[in-house]
Amino acid sequence: MLALNNTNTQPFTFLLTGIPGLRAAQNWISIPFCLLYVIALSGNSMILFVVLHEQSLHEPMYYFLSMLSATDLSLSLCTLSTTLGVFWFEAREINLNACIAQMFFLHSFTFMESGVLLAMALDRFVAICDPLRYQTILTNARIVQIGVIVLIRNVAVMLPVVLFVKKLSFCSSMVLSHSYCYHVDLIQLSCTDNRVNSILGLFALFSTTGFDCPCILLSYVLIIRSVLNIASSEGRQKAFSTCISHISAVAIFYIPLISLSLIHRYGHSAPPFVHTIMANVFLLIPPVLNPIIYSVKTQKIRQVIVKVLIQKQLRI
Template identity: 55%
Template structure:
């Protein structure tokens, strides 16, 4: 089989996939995709605006929520160009340089999401288990340092993935399984040995999402132990309620991520449409649902939203 040598990697062109078997309906399918993108962008921008303008939300919990919103905007903007190009204009080709850039940012934002969720778990743990020292521990400088550490950690881990990707040769069969460039998906098309790429990719997943999920679980073990030691049932319920939105966000991020990873590594006989749908759920749904969940489940945000609308009605 002919290959495109790694010295000419910049000339490699990949073909992105819409939804297999529904190519004739792509224009109609673009409507819900556009709606999800609009909800994700407007919802997260609204959360950022609300936290910035309302002084009562200038607290560690909401600064971490801001990080989550910024990360979700970044993830949404990373997939938007290729997804909408396919469904609206039937543009499916993407060159190697653009593909590896999308891989870098897409996976970077994905592992950043895991890191931010861990920081939010620590925030809830400090707030419930050690409330007297909460504000003295999570100062502005500490929160800023956590944000910088998350960016540095994820970026440093992603750079070798891009370097290793450039060393590969690709076959002329260049059809991807998604409407965006996904690292395991691209590796399947390589004609050279990808064991190092696969091992390092697995290491990154375990070192980020794997370790993060363990520490998130440990944080909630400590939270549960502390809450159960509270005498008043009303106080126990109030403490648990502060964690509900965070738990929902964790579930809608980790469950699709695990599903996509399992399907790509073990689902050789699964229909292509399953690959496509699971990939879109993994990357599109969490950024759209996160601001909705926090708006519905967080009383402080609800109050500020109601206050904003009441002010508008008073002015009119």
């Protein structure tokens, strides 16, 4: 089998895949995908706009929400061109460097979302367990520091992954399993030893989402213990209500992630299109649902969005 090293002067090209077994229906399948991208882009852009321009939303909780929206927006943009390109134009070819770049940003923004969800859990923990020191603990400077730490962590864990992918040689089999470049999918096409790449990928996963998820769970154990010590049922209900949006965001991020991991590991008998649809659901559902959840469940966000929309109507 011919091995093609990435240092070859000839540009190495991979072939992206739409929905295996449903190629004839891809034009129809692209319609809901397109709608989901439109909702994700417009919803997260709206959240960013209202948080940045409305003075009353310049609080730690909403700063973290704007970070989440910026991450979701970036995550959607990472896969939009290749996914819709495959569905609409059969534009399946992607060169190695573009594939590695997409893989880097795709995984980095996924890990960043996990880090932002942990930061939001910290915000809820301080707001409920130590409300008197909330403003002194979560200052603007500290929020910036948290954002920078999350960003540096993601770049630090992804750079070795990218560098070792660049060292791989690839065989004549060039067909990827998704409409975007996924690390596990990419290294499986290598005809050289990819054990180091697998170990680095697992390390990146466990040092980000594998660390964040237990910390989020721990924060909610402490939050629940603190809430149960509140004497009045009204006070307990009010405290829990401030966490509903964040709990929903955590659920719609981690449940598809865990489901996708289980399907990849144990669902070998499942049709190929199940793996592909689950992978796309994992990437699209959080960016689509997060702005909807926060708009519906957070009264302040909802009021500002309504005010902005009314002002636009009056200008028209």
